Amino acid sequence: MTNRLEGKRALITAAGQGIGRATAEMFIAEGAEVLATDRDTGLLEGLDCETMRLDVRDDTAVREGVARARPDILFNCAGFVHHGTVLDATDDEWDFAFELNVASMFRTIRAALPGMLERGGGSIINMSSAASSIIGAPDRFVYGTTKAAVIGLTKSVARDYIARGIRCNAICPGTVESPSWHDRVAALGEKLGSHEEALQAFVSRQPMGRVARAEEIAALATYLASDESAFTTGHAHVVDGGWSGQ
Template identity: 55%
Template sequence: MRLKDKVILVTAAGQGIGRATAQAMAAEGARVIATDINADLLKGLDGIETAVLDVTDAEAIKALAAKVGPLDGLFNCAGVVHNGALLDIDDKDWDFAFSLNVTAMMRLCRAVLPGMLERAGQTGTASIVNMASMASSIKGFANRTAYGASKAAVIGLTKAIAADYVKQGIRCNALCPGTVDTPSLRGRIAASADPVQAEKDFIARQPMGRLATVEDIAPMVVYLLSDESRFVSGQAMLVDGGVTI
């Protein structure tokens, strides 16, 4: 019950890391509000409150923040991966990467922050976890220009929030996973010219010799949202299987 009595909102909770983390939080005693743009993906999250949310809709973010009230925790998990080097991407790809990976995150943090400050004043701490990545934001990878730049911006946003509100009890950290076996990754593998080789290539860049599972990632999020991490803020937390050694 490491998250007992905490109220935590999760985006992109319909599948992958978001879903596994929402379930892990609930198992640790949190009241979880799981959101996703796809209502069907939210089915089966027993014991967890659900809400449809398009994180690129600024008004929808404001409405949800007002509805759920003060939060103890926020996990910004929604994001998109664009493939391509600089000469392969266009302005539309670039703009959407920043819209979903950075601007939506900023808006959600901004919308819930007043309530989180209220909760921090009562309990001493409240926590935000932003999904970044080790890919190109920490270590350079080929064909990840828009993705890497946007995820690097997530780390900058995280550190800025942490610095601005550290004295008011708000902690903010970025999660930087390695390559995780999720529906998103499986979709990118399936869309490649040679799916078998693509999977081998993803595994080959992991020194541990395997892809991460969502169960490898969720415990770090639980830790960062729990009081166990009360002295941790402004960090880019790597869970990458040794890629950045």
């Protein structure tokens, strides 16, 4: 490790597990001062940084978190994966997905941006997905729609503040091994009557023959947070093991 984030302050949402936690650990190892947040504070145990309970759907709590962190780096990682087609989707699922997957980023960026501008710069990193405007994934109607919106949000913020020291990028992973992914495998396994068959269904669509490790996505987030990516903004960075390139 080379202290690539030394002197920088970072706010991370959904830092309790999966990509969020792997990124928090990597940011810490690279010298950042991290405020790791999650709705479940128990998941934040063991992180060697300041932690805070944060429900990103609560605007007041978001503003409190931003005021506490004063971030140079904002990593929006909170989200939820809905399963099903347009005919399966309910109004409640649609509303919840946009609230958590998109509106939460609107809130955190709106809260963090003034301080970043005042301090002369910042890096905003939004979690999107390869299943978005990049590719259409089966049974991911609601999820893919929200993640396409995240890419549009990212490009808009990047364009508006490109000359004022603000960079805004999206990360678009393929399937990543995480607690939420294991839950989806288990749910499909119950439907199919076989956990192994469900696991194979996920892995078989990956050209590399495996799913990603959370640390592989965290490495990209670290690059986008660091000054190494100073000339990079407004892009959807695909890290999907070749899934969208088939």
